[in-house]
Amino acid sequence: MPPVSARDSWATRVGLVLAMAGNAVGLGNFLRFPAQAAQNGGGAFLIPYLVSFVVMGIPLLWVEWAIGRHGGQFGHHSAPGMFDRLGRARWLKYVGVFGLFTNLTVAAYYTYLESWTLAYVWHSATATFRDVDPAAFFSAYVGTADGGLTAIPGPALFFFVVTLILNALILSRGLGRGIELAARVGMPLLVGFAIVLAIRGLTVEPGDPGVVASPLEGLNFVWEPRMDGLTSPTTWMAAAGQVFFTLSLGMGSIHCYASYLDRRQDIALNASSAGWLNEFVEVVLGGSILIPIATAYLGLAAVSGATGGGSGFALGFLSLPTLFQNWGWFAPLAGAMWFGLLFFAGITSSLAMGQPILAFLGDEFRVSRRTGALVFALATLALGFVCVWLYPGGAFDEFDFWTGTFSLVVFALAEILVFGWVFGIDRGWEEITRGAEIRIPRLFRFVIRYVTPAFILAVFVGALVQPAEGAWNAAFASLFAGEGWPLAPESVIGRVFHLGPEDAAWFDAAGRPTVILVQDGTRLLLVLVFLAWAGLVHVAWRRHDRPSRAAPPGRER
């Protein structure tokens, strides 16, 4: 069997755009966005959100598509090779290591999360939640019920393995017959399920069984503009962060998908189309399901409390399964549709994490697609097992923060700087606009070179030194008063130094391991994984023994 990339291609343009949109659409569209909007100014949140989308999201999409298509012309379908081709410096390929590291490590915990949705589809369809409290079910499912640091929950492992097998099978079928087919089936189903649930949820009325408030109160919670939020840096940081993560930027997966395009194939329209499709699913559909339904049955105060941390996870997994029981015969179907749409959102994203790994192994080590899919599944299982086993101790959260948040921002900042300043904005602009089927305003040359990097830098620095309780004005006042900067424990620096717990020791007084040991051990593991990828890239380039760095026929470098 030939290596991965030699035969792979997209079958249709719609399939490509749906696969890209599916990559972007994830669980966060339905669980994170509505909570972030409601907690950060309501309708006013959408102003910084859309500004961030236009000056950071869309330009970064074009840049990632352009880097991918450019690298593909040289036979590279993963980030190290693509970045190697952006300039003459040898270190550039190591920037691309992020595009492998992030995909594998995010896949490790994300496929575990995805497997929960699959398990919940099963349990919803079989009416488990008619008799069992979802909160108690969840704690037993992930093994947090006994309060220890470790657990090996059998059912969770079973569904995790099933999810990995599904991913590997689809990946092994290639782009057109695997990933693209999954997107062409999964995305319409996802949108269809979301529309049905939104209509059903918004049409319940006070007086219906279990309804304590109008769902429109929940919709109002999401959309009523609180303009004072516009002057808060916290709102802008939250909006920029949400745009960043919802588009799956800084992963390396967009690059990979785009690398299978012709050099004259459109980027501008395809990328814009995929980006706006994601916004439709997130803002129009994602904003109309979770909070309105939860508000109708729990009341606004409870929903406001449950989304206080800017996440709708608790509502989505712990509350909705119970609330659906008020819908009579439709309850099992509603639960299956809710978790089914989350599953489709998840698997179209996790497939995008697997393809760059397969492409790297195929391009650089001539590994066949099937073997690559197996290697990806096994590596994800090995790393994911850490998330399963140490979930009660916090390993899952460590993966989520360092790989699913921090690493993405670092990679995106590096790539926009490399693209605008090393590759050069003139060549970059030519790359983005070649074959474009829509006209991109020249203003975006300036945006890509200066504004987008500044935006990402602001997000990065903001995450680095996030002040306690997000109170930026109070933090600056404290700084200028000579009282220092009140770092939040959840800031990057705060996490590194374990701010918050009084005793950040690895073992407690009785000699038992603590959460701190789990956190530091997980971080060490992630560093080792990064170094392993860097080592593989090093080995691959030594093996190449490339005689020249010439351009492909018909192309000047």
Add this chain to the structure above:
Amino acid sequence: MTVSAWVMLGLTWSVIVFFTLRFFGRVLRSRSSVEAPGGAPGDEPVSRPGAPGRS
């Protein structure tokens, strides 16, 4: 819902639906304008058949 909430919702949804239909609609139209050999009628092939060899 308050009037201001309806206004924000209406404006934002309009912008998003407009651009989604504008861009994805063009992609869909281009799909129906080309027949791909061996593919489903109307599907436009987007990729080259195989990646070029390494330089």
